[in-house]
Amino acid sequence: xxxxxxxxxxxxxxxxxxxxxxxxxxxxxxxxxxxxxxxxxxxxxxxxxxxxxxxxxxxxxxxxxxxxxxxxxxxxxxxxxxxxxxxxxxxxxxxxxxxxxxxxxxxxxxxxxxxxxxxxxxxxxxxxxxxxxxxxxxxxxxxxxxxxxxxxxxxxxxxxxxxxxxxxxxxxxxxxxxxxxxxxxxxxxxxxxxxxxxxxxxxxxxxxxxxxxxxxxxxxxxxxxxxxxxxxxxxxxxxxxxxxxxxxxxxxxxxxxxxxxxxxxxxxxxxxxxxxxxxxxxxxxxxxxxxxxxxxxxxxxxxxxxxxxxxxxxxxxxxxxxxxxxxxxxxxxxxxxxxxxxxxxxxxxxxxxxxxxxxxxxxxxxxxxxxxxxxxxxxxxxxxxxxxxxxxxxxxxxxxxxxxxxxxxxxxxxxxxxxxxxxxxxxxxxxxxxxxxxxxxxxxxxxxxxxxxxxxxxxx
Numbered sequence: 001x002x003x004x005x006x007x008x009x010x011x012x013x014x015x016x017x018x019x020x021x022x023x024x025x026x027x028x029x030x031x032x033x034x035x036x037x038x039x040x041x042x043x044x045x046x047x048x049x050x051x052x053x054x055x056x057x058x059x060x061x062x063x064x065x066x067x068x069x070x071x072x073x074x075x076x077x078x079x080x081x082x083x084x085x086x087x088x089x090x091x092x093x094x095x096x097x098x099x100x101x102x103x104x105x106x107x108x109x110x111x112x113x114x115x116x117x118x119x120x121x122x123x124x125x126x127x128x129x130x131x132x133x134x135x136x137x138x139x140x141x142x143x144x145x146x147x148x149x150x151x152x153x154x155x156x157x158x159x160x161x162x163x164x165x166x167x168x169x170x171x172x173x174x175x176x177x178x179x180x181x182x183x184x185x186x187x188x189x190x191x192x193x194x195x196x197x198x199x200x201x202x203x204x205x206x207x208x209x210x211x212x213x214x215x216x217x218x219x220x221x222x223x224x225x226x227x228x229x230x231x232x233x234x235x236x237x238x239x240x241x242x243x244x245x246x247x248x249x250x251x252x253x254x255x256x257x258x259x260x261x262x263x264x265x266x267x268x269x270x271x272x273x274x275x276x277x278x279x280x281x282x283x284x285x286x287x288x289x290x291x292x293x294x295x296x297x298x299x300x301x302x303x304x305x306x307x308x309x310x311x312x313x314x315x316x317x318x319x320x321x322x323x324x325x326x327x328x329x330x331x332x333x334x335x336x337x338x339x340x341x342x343x344x345x346x347x348x349x350x351x352x353x354x355x356x357x358x359x360x361x362x363x364x365x366x367x368x369x370x371x372x373x374x375x376x377x378x379x380x381x382x383x384x385x386x387x388x389x390x391x392x393x394x395x396x397x398x399x400x401x402x403x404x405x406x407x408x409x410x411x412x413x414x415x416x417x418x419x420x421x422x423x424x425x426x427x428x429x430x431x432x433x434x435x436x437x438x439x440x441x442x443x444x445x446x447x448x449x450x451x452x453x454x455x456x457x458x459x460x
Contacts, residue, residue, distance in 0.1 A: 001146060002050040004075035004103075005038050005175075007031040008090050009056035009066045014083070016057075018110055018128065019207040021083035025444045026437040027184035028058060030176055030192055032241060033108070034081055037134055039172040045138040051175070058180035063093060067100060075103055076146040079134075082109030084207060084372060091391050095121050104146045106134075106153060110207055111390060114374055118390040124153040128208075132161035165197055165216040170226040183269050185434050186291070188236035190269075195223055195251060199243040201273075204309045204376035205338065205369055217248060224258045227266070237267045237291075245270030245293075246277060252284045259288070267291045275312050277322050286329035293331055294363075298338040300355050301348050307340060309376070316358055327360045334363035339408070341368065341401040342384060349408055353415045362426035366412040368405055371395050413445075 007016060013024045016031050038053050052073060056066045070078070078097065082090050087109070094105060104123045112119045113127030126133055136159075137143045137152035171193070183190045196217040199208055230238065245268075246252070259265060268290040274297055285293065298310055305311045326333045337352055349366070356364055371378040371385045373395055378385065387395045396402070417423050431438035 001047075001077065001144065001149070002052065002073070002075045003041060003077045003079065004052045004054060004070065004073060005034050005041075006053075006066075006070070006078055006080045007034055007055040007057055008080055008082075008093060009061050009063050010086055010089065013057060014086065016081055016083045016086075018081065018108065018130075019084070021085045023444070024057075026434075026441040028181050029239065029241070030058070030181045031055060031081060032171065032192055032194070033130075034079075035171050035173070035175055036131065036168065037079060037108075038175045039168045040131060040135045041138050042172060043168055044135045045144075046141055047144045053175040055176060055180065058177070063096075066093075067097065070097060071101060074101070077104045077106065077149060079106040080108070082107055082112055084110055085370070087111050087393055088391065091119065091121070104150050106150070111373070111393065115390045123150045124157070126153065126157060129157075129161055129163055131167055132163060133157045135167055136161060163197070163216055165194075165218045166222055169222045170229065182437075183237055183239045185430055185437065186237045186267065186269065187434075188267075189234060190237035190239055191230045191233075191235045192239045192241055193223075193226060194218065194241050195245065196242045196247065200247075201244075202309050202376075204307065204380065205372070207372055207375060215244075215247065217251065220251060220254050223251070224255065227255065227258070227264065228262060230266070231262070231264045235266070237269065240268065240270040242270065244272050244276055246272040246281050246285070249281060249284065252281070252288065256284060256287055265289055270294070271296070273312070274314055274319065274322065277326075279325060282322070282325045282329055282331070285326075285331050290329075290331045292334065293326065294334045294336060296336045296338075298336065299340065299344070299348075300352055301340075301344050304340045304343045304348075307343055307377070307380075308338070314355075316355060319355075320358060323359045323361060332363070333359075333361050334365075335359075335361055337364065337366040337412075339366055339368050341397060342381060346404065346408060346411070349412055353412065356416060357420060360422075362423050364412075364416050366409060368402065369397075371397060 013028060015022055015024045015029045018033055035053060038051050041049065041051055052075065054069065061069065094107065098105060098121055106124045106126065107119060107122040108126045108130045112122065112125045116125050119125055133153055133156045136156045137149055140152050143149045143152035178189060181190065181192065196215050198215045200215045266289050268288055269292045271294045274295050297312065297314060298308060299305055300314055323333055335356065371381060373387065378395065384398055384401065385395060386398055417427055
């Protein structure tokens with residue numbers, strides 16, 4: 001049986017994950033969830049199958065060229081992942097594939113799992129526990145044919161299978177070209193990995209991948225084994241894809257001890273929360289070799305914090321202390337702001353910029369909140385949202401909430417990067433050191449902000 005695991009094409013370079021999707025501007029992360037699926041099938045199947053991984057994004061395949069490639073490969077089963085932001089085009093493409101090829105299809109995705117009856121063209125739809133279901137189906141003798149595999153998947157997905165973060169020891173990276181992916185402003189080879197899955201926090205705007213209130217850590221043994229493998233393979237950079245890479249301080253200590261014993265050193269990149277950074281953790285980041293940490297502050301507006309269920313102690317003086325420690329540790333910090341036009345105005349953007357001006361931070365971005373169905377934010381603001389169920393899916397705040405979206409994005413970008421000399425100097429230095437990535441970022445930023453973008457659904 002020939003199984004094609006496909007990262008679908010799109011009109012732009014994007015990153016797809018089960019819980020989120022976003023434009024990849026100057027960087028590209030591999031669809032690690034799909035590559036883990038490849039690894040699971042390869043390791044769990046009782047009969048060896050031909051497994052092909054195709055990343056249409058990384059290979060720059062158009063819809064037509066991807067369709068031709070699939071026709072040439074002639075798979076029996078296609079497994080793919082739908083995003084949460086670009087799903088309409090993805091489903092249209094899947095239907096066209098089904099019309100052209102006699103294949104069985106398995107769709108993984110948050111929205112398809114939420115609205116299963118709306119995606120009837122897919123032979124099987126999987127939700128958050130897709131790894132366990134695919135693993136069990138592949139381990140069954142009766143699932144060695146296309147129809148048998150689909151039948152097994154549809155049967156096992158009704159069982160309450162436990163999520164196992166160690167269903168595989170490590171991802172088999174032989175399935176993809178490592179030089180097709182990169183971290184932003186990082187020189188040399190980069191590996192991408194998870195130390196944990198899920199998130200223990202309960203932000204109202206967030207889609208949780210595996211469980212609404214739990215985080216699952218891989219075994220320390222498997223993590224350390226994977227890191228040693230990367231070191232021997234000549235990898236210099238590690239991008240940790242966890243929601244909160246500083247959540248488990250004990251794990252970071254064990255990794256540090258392991259690296260000292262093995263004389264291993266990486267450049268780490270990750271994401272975390274401001275309340276998961278303290279003096280001890282920042283010292284750990286320094287010793288481990290972290291180069292960059294992205295921090296989801298989201299907002300300094302108390303009403304918005306309450307609406308997000310993300311009430312943080314971000315007193316300017318305390319925040320300044322943490323960011324100074326990061327700067328002294330030579331860990332570059334970036335900040336994400338999530339603007340909520342229901343509770344915030346342009347005046348809040350000015351207040352945020354004033355707050356950021358006090359911090360030794362050279363990167364910050366602002367995004368408008370998206371009301372994803374199934375989240376508390378969506379439920380609590382239903383009267384303020386325009387929504388259409390799949391297959392013609394959209395979910396957005398009503399027009400008057402987004403009246404000034406372009407102006408606010410421009411205000412934030414211009415004020416943060418061009419009215420603060422240190423940030424402008426930082427930008428210029430990045431552009432000189434990484435000219436190719438910088439040219440892509442500059443072109444896409446101009447296009448995003450100043451040109452008509454029919455792909456955006458947060459304004460009209």
